[in-house]
Amino acid sequence: MHQSPPRDPGTTLLALYQRLFDHFGPQNWWPADSPFETAVGAILTQNTAWTNVEKAIANLRRADALSCEALLKTPRKQLEEMIRPAGFFRQKSERLHLFCRHLRDHHDGNLERLLAAPTAVARLELLELKGVGPETADSILLYGGNHASFVVDAYTRRLLQRLDLLPGRGTYDEIRTFFMRNLPVDAALFNEYHALIVILCKDYCRKRNPRCQSCPLIGLCRYPESAHPLTEGKKRR
């Protein structure tokens, strides 16, 4: 018995992508009619199931509030009621208003203008906003602006950890850089890759009871044998 042959991260990440795409097919992300709607969804979905975000978006659409101007005209209290199904509705209503105010004051209310800047510039600008962290910023860049900025989320971190591929201490930036340095810098690839990771982790590589037997990554992954028993999974007593 010998170790598995050493593979460079680029080969591993591409093989992983290939396996996911072959199993799930194209995901056609992000489900939105405009970059602005993508950004609204990105803020609303923070630590929130997408099904709940859909309800909030539907409320906004029904009220014709899915634009920068319309959303700014909507009183905070009213906005809270519309996005209530998405949870954290007080802070999210503030974040939406702050986001729109920034667009109005600096980009004539047009998100496309913000997204017309080079990726690094637009990213820093988004990160300045209260309520826009790295994942939200990268989601807006990638899915709203077609910028090749890899999106990292809790699913991504969990998957890499279980595959024993987590770089460094596993900070957001370390993981993002890991993907971006070891893959072709391609917005379409990053778009599909993140979406595939999400669907994999929702349906198979779940936090609690992962379906390892039927997982499309079977053979490529050694979890749970490779799991560190003290740092992952339910507390064992």
Add this chain to the structure above:
DNA sequence: ATCCGGAAAC
């Protein structure tokens, strides 16, 4: 490390 929060899965 804790708070925000409704909805649905478990």
Add this chain to the structure above:
DNA sequence: GTTTCTGGAT
């Protein structure tokens, strides 16, 4: 009844 959800701020 408890956990989890395409996080971020304090």
